[in-house]
Amino acid sequence: MTGPTNNTLGWMLDEVLKVPQARHAILLSADGMLRAYSKDIDRDDAERLAAGLSGVQSISRSTAEFCGSAHTPWRQTMIEFAHGYVFLVAAGEGAYLAVSTGEDVDMEAVTYRMHKLVDRLGKELTSPARQDTGSPA
Numbered sequence: 001m002t003g004p005t006n007n008t009l010g011w012m013l014d015e016v017l018k019v020p021q022a023r024h025a026i027l028l029s030a031d032g033m034l035r036a037y038s039k040d041i042d043r044d045d046a047e048r049l050a051a052g053l054s055g056v057q058s059i060s061r062s063t064a065e066f067c068g069s070a071h072t073p074w075r076q077t078m079i080e081f082a083h084g085y086v087f088l089v090a091a092g093e094g095a096y097l098a099v100s101t102g103e104d105v106d107m108e109a110v111t112y113r114m115h116k117l118v119d120r121l122g123k124e125l126t127s128p129a130r131q132d133t134g135s136p137a
Contacts, residue, residue: 056077
């Protein structure tokens with residue numbers, strides 16, 4: 001996967017936005033690093049939102065036992081606001097795809113496109129945990 005300063009996958013995220021009322025898309029890592037973003041969102045906003053959505057997926061995953069087993073894999077979270085939604089889906093190991101929409105969006109169409117994009121990109125959307133992130137003591 002490319003580093004956070006290179007938005008080479010951004011054009012692919014734009015494909016998800018072809019659903020009417022879809023607004024923005026970002027690809028993030030589990031630790032909140034921005035990996036790619038769609039054309040109509042500012043990079044600084046995308047980085048800030050990636051950090052926040054990393055927390056959302058973490059909290060969502062921690063509630064798995066509410067569905068019967070603490071080992072149930074997390075797949076998707078949807079957040080509803082007065083004027084729209086945020087969809088967050090697993091996009092490979094340590095990677096997540098988020099899309100924001102308006103309130104009258106076809107939810108099924110958005111999630112379908114998101115999952116198709118994840119399937120299409122396969123390994124390119126994975127973001128394994130960072131190794132050796134600290135300096136030796």
